[in-house]
Amino acid sequence: MRVKVSLSADEPFKISFNHQYYLASAIYNIVKEGNPNFAEKLHKIRDFKFYTFSTLKLPRRVIYKDYLESYDGKAYFYVSSPNKEFIECFVNGLFEKGRIRVGNIIFHIERISLLESPKEFKILKTLSPIYLKTKVEEDGRLKTKDLLPTHSKFYENLKKNLKRKYEKYFNKECNLDFDFEILKFKPKRVKIKGGYLTCSDLVFKVWGDYELIKFGYDCGFGEKNSLGFGMVEVSK
Structure with missing residues (x-):
């Protein structure tokens, strides 16, 4: 399930590109x-929360180095989840509150x-960047390394991650499969709390089992979906 939330501020505003943590x-x-x-x-829940969201979209904006500026105070974002109860709680909360504070x-x-x-x-095209990581050995120690599509593990980990989430959510073995080909790729660095994550904005061709791809569409591709990573839309 997916909802689009349209917003308005009382006046034009400026917002950092690194607003995902505040929106989360x-x-x-x-x-x-x-x-x-x-x-x-x-x-x-310490592992998969099974929802994701886009970055804030500003229809009328000017782009600066570190932030966006809205001309008219308008914005919108998307929230998506395979969990109907989550969407219902979120929508009920919006009606109850009538407003939302981002930063x-x-x-x-x-x-x-x-x-x-x-x-x-x-x-598919990302509405929020895809994040993946792996462990690599350096100086005899295992260290976490952020993955980009330039690394072969990116492709393997993206597929494995989605299948693990599917198995966790449905509590059954995933006998479904999908594959993908990246058509466009742009690396990004996103600040979350005190650190930075290296991630990818993508346009990619996808094929395989509809049910598994739709699950990725609903809960997000890659890791840290509940922090606003991995939301996609169908590219027109």
């Missing part, structure tokens, strides 16, 4: 407003739209 906190607080018990259970900006909720799932998946 805002989404959790909205879910808590909609259902405190569900939010508490969600907070205790120091307060937005009013203008519209909440429930979007239909695509009937097929051919070309």
Whole structure:
């Protein structure tokens, strides 16, 4: 399930490119407003939370080096999950609260739209960058290394990660498969709390089992989906 949330601020605003952590906190607080018990259970989960969201989109904007500036105070973002209860709690929280705070900006909720799932998946484009990591040995010690599509492990890990999430969510073995070919790639560095993650904005061709690809569409591709990584849309 996927919803589009349309927002308006009282005046034009500036927002850093590195706003994902603030938006993640805002989404959790909205879910808590909609259902405190569900939010508490969600907070205790340490692995997959099975939802993702896009970065904030500004229809009328000017782009600077470190931030975006809105001309008209309008913005929107998407939230997606295979878990119907999560979407219901989030939407109920939006109606209850009537506004959402992202960093120091307060937005009013203008519209909440429930979007239909695509009937097929051919070309996908990221709405928030895909993050993957691996372990490498350096100086006799294992260290975490962020992965880009220039590394062969990126392809292997993306597929394995989605299948692990599928098995965890449905509590059954994943006998489905998919494959993909990257058509466009742009590396990004995103600040989360005090550190930076190296990730990828992609356009990629995808084929395989519809059910598995749709699951990735709903909960996100790659890691750290609940921090706003790995949301995709069908490219037109």
